Amino acid sequence: MKTIYKLLLGSSLVALLFSCHKEDKLNVKIENYDTFTPGVIDEWLTKNFTDPYNIEVVYRYQRNMHDLNKNIAPVEEAKVIPQMEIVKNGFLEVYGKIGGMPFIKEYTPKQFVLFGSGDYDPDGSVKGGTADGGRRITLYGLNGLNVANPNVVQGNLQVVHHEFTHILNQTRVIPPDYEMVSVGNYYANWTAQENTAILARSLGFITPYARKSVGEDFAEVLSHLIVAGQLYYNNIGFVAGRDAYTKFKRKESIVRDYMMQHFFIDVTLLQMEFQRVMEEKYNSQNYRATTAWNNNYFDALNWDIREPWAVANTVSSKQRSVLTPILNGFGGWRTKTVQFKFASATKATLQITFGNDSNTYAAYYDFTLARLPSGSYSIVKSQTQGTDANYGNGNLDWVLAATQPLITYLGSTSFNVTWKDDVAHTLPADYLKFLVLTDSNDQTASLLGNVSYKKY
Secondary structure (H helix, E strand, O other): OHHHHHHHHHHHHHHHHHHOOOOOOOOOOOOOOOOOOOOHHHHHHHHHHHHHHOOEEEOOOOHHHOOOOOOOOEOOHHHHHHHHHHHHHHHHHHHHHHHOHHHHHHHOOOEEEEEOOOEEOOOOOEEOEEEEOOOEEEEOOHHHOOOOOHHHHHHHHHHHHHHHHHHHHHHOOOOHHHHHHOOOOOOOOOOOOOOOHHHHHHOOOOOHHHHHOHHHHHHHHHHHHHHOOHHHHHHHHHHHOHHHHHHHHHHHHHHHHHHHHHHOOOHHHHHHHHHHHHHHHHOOOOOOHHHHHHOOOEEEEEOOOOOHHHHOOOOOHHHHHHHHHHHOOEOOEEEEEEEEEEOOOOEEEEEEEEEOOOOEEEEEEEEEEEEOOOOOEEEEEOOOOOOOHHHHHHOOHHHHHHHHHHHHHHHHOEEEEEEOOOHHHOOHHHOOOEEEEEEOOOOOOEEEEEEEEOOO
């Protein structure tokens, strides 16, 4: 049987060999089936990206533009223009306004590639984007884009700004000092269960992903400073603890210096312009003073209106009337400071210090804070007060006589909480510096405060 099998196999090969030598002509017309007629989307992209910025946007599916070992869905056509409007508004025009058109033309990617589904890795993580060769940004997961949700837009732009940071780093290297801030704590296996957000932050990383490498850490810091904002960044570092906070602020300092030294870009200006875009175009609430209040970002409000910051700003007659008795001093003692210090979003303490050149005393009053259905806030003296000497001083008749007008006024109304000016009309030096409590029953009455934030 083996011999018969071999003979049959041999004869088959001979027949196949002879058949391969036939020279029949193929009557087939070779055509390029990848051609297409440009439509409305292409015209919009040409007008808004190709012509002004020399940027190509690839949205028609091309398998060679993602990992060939993965199945990734194409982006829905209905998502293309909304997505690229986000890129234009929250990235190109932000950097264009602060860095100028020469910066945009030299450093921004020359190609954006869009895919509909996420890029899933074997470890369970999902890429939102990649940066390649300093010239391409690829964005994934766009079929879930919801432009009506400002948080979705913010998350989308987080990816764009993160990936663009990689492109900047490919042209100007990360300073060696940056790696030394968290040396020994980078962790390539960043998706491991033990790499929690709490652990990562305690080590000085803004996210668990930042631990993956120095490059990812740097990109996470800059993108969070711009997109999540300064107050979010500060608070994450503060909550993480003293050692972590020091690392957060050191990294921020290096990133800010890097952007100024290499690109002449002030990160604060980027933050302000990004906030303006998110508020005006996408109705984001994330940068409002009420959000900072609710998230307990504030440390204290300085209400000493004798200081230069108050002289340089407008202080209402109501604020002067309730603070002047305090600032005039108590029983011959000089008033040194007046602060409204936040313990949480629902509790604060009015802290007044007084004395002479040799001695300092304090008077404390606790207040309960509540957000009302109207969106305004009530500030009422708490029924239960502390028992230490500072609270005792607050109950002295000659002290209470001066503080009672302010205490009574605070409890008699509610207040709308805002920054002194909207971001479009704020000077960089005043950004996030002044908070206004406006009487909800009298728009001419307000309390202006110089804000300080929690730090170590």
